[in-house]
Amino acid sequence: MSLDINVAVIYYSATGSIHKLAAAAADTAEQLGARVRLRKVRELAPQQAIASNSQWSAHHAETGHVIEAAVDDLDWADVILLGSPTRFGLPAAQLKQFIDTAGGLWARGGLVNKVTSSFTSTGSAHGGQETTILAMNNTFYHWGSIIVAPGYADPVQHISGNPYGTSHISDNGKIPPGETQLSAISFQTRRAVEIASALKIGLAAS
Numbered sequence: 001m002s003l004d005i006n007v008a009v010i011y012y013s014a015t016g017s018i019h020k021l022a023a024a025a026a027d028t029a030e031q032l033g034a035r036v037r038l039r040k041v042r043e044l045a046p047q048q049a050i051a052s053n054s055q056w057s058a059h060h061a062e063t064g065h066v067i068e069a070a071v072d073d074l075d076w077a078d079v080i081l082l083g084s085p086t087r088f089g090l091p092a093a094q095l096k097q098f099i100d101t102a103g104g105l106w107a108r109g110g111l112v113n114k115v116t117s118s119f120t121s122t123g124s125a126h127g128g129q130e131t132t133i134l135a136m137n138n139t140f141y142h143w144g145s146i147i148v149a150p151g152y153a154d155p156v157q158h159i160s161g162n163p164y165g166t167s168h169i170s171d172n173g174k175i176p177p178g179e180t181q182l183s184a185i186s187f188q189t190r191r192a193v194e195i196a197s198a199l200k201i202g203l204a205a206s
Contacts, residue, residue, distance in 0.1 A: 003197050005034040007189075008073045011083035012041045012094040015055040015173030017121040018083045019063060021166060021185045024177075025081050025119075028189040037076070039069035041098040055173045071102050075110050079196045080145070081189065082118045082136050085170075089128035090135050091120075099139055111143035113203070115196035117150075117188055119166040121177070129167040137164075148195045150188040160184040 007029040013019035019040070026038040040063060043050070050056050074080060084091040105111055118136040122129050140147050151163045159180050160166065166185040168177045177185075 003033045003193065004200065005029075005032075005079060005193055005196050006077045007034045007036045007079040007081070007193060008039060008069075008077035009036065009081045009083070010039045010041065010069045010073060010095075010098070012085070012092045012098075013059065013063070013083070014045075014085060014092075015053070015170070016059040016062075017168055017170040017173065017177055018085055018119075019059065019066075020177050021119055021121070021168065021181065022081070022083045024182045024185050025083075025189040028186040029079070029193055032190060032193050034079070034193055037073050038066065039073050040066045041069050041094050044094050044097060069098055071105050074102055074114075075105055077114060078200060079115045079117075079192050081192065082116070082139075084118075084120055084132065084136065086120055086122045086128035086132040089131040091132055095136075102143075106143055109144070111145055113199070114143065114145040115148050115192050115199065116140040116143070116145040117148050117165060117192045119185055119188065121168040121170050123170055123172040125169055127169070129162060130164050133162075133164040133167070146195070146199070148192045150184065150191055153191065154187045156180065156183045156187055 011022040029036045084095040120132040168181045
């Protein structure tokens with residue numbers, strides 16, 4: 001299937017869980033025929049903090065090749081998927097800082113009718129998964145974009161258990177996302193791309 005859809009998967013990941021989900025989302029979108037940009041946001045933590053955690057340090061080195069996100073990626077995209085670990089029930093500061101750079105694009109209406117969705121990872125059960133996703137979604141309301149949540153629209157959602165967006169419990173980075181989480185992010189991406197395609201066709205026809 002070939003789609004005239006641009007998908008930006010923009011994320012922050014410290015120890016790799018969110019990166020793995022983001023990469024799976026990008027792969028799914030490419031398989032659907034969309035044009036895809038997988039982008040990480042800029043790291044704000046000092047090198048000393050990164051070096052103090054072996055998993056963080058290793059992941060930082062392993063993903064040095066991933067291009068950093070720019071506001072142009074938001075402007076280019078028809079679909080925007082945001083991913084972040086939780087920090088006290090909120091998205092990481094690194095992702096929030098990137099979001100804050102989009103003011104000019106927002107002011108000229110450049111984010112209206114973008115199809116958007118979000119995903120997260122926490123160190124423990126009940127560690128802020130829903131609040132982190134809802135906090136990211138607050139941004140989308142201000143943008144005037146269209147939030148596409150996975151809901152329970154696929155059998156995998158009854159296993160993964162989060163209708164707000166894909167989420168993972170990493171045990172502080174020790175457990176990578178498994179088959180259920182990867183299937184959930186694949187479905188979430190597919191749903192967002194399909195809705196964006198239908199919306200684009202409908203708006204063009206009108």
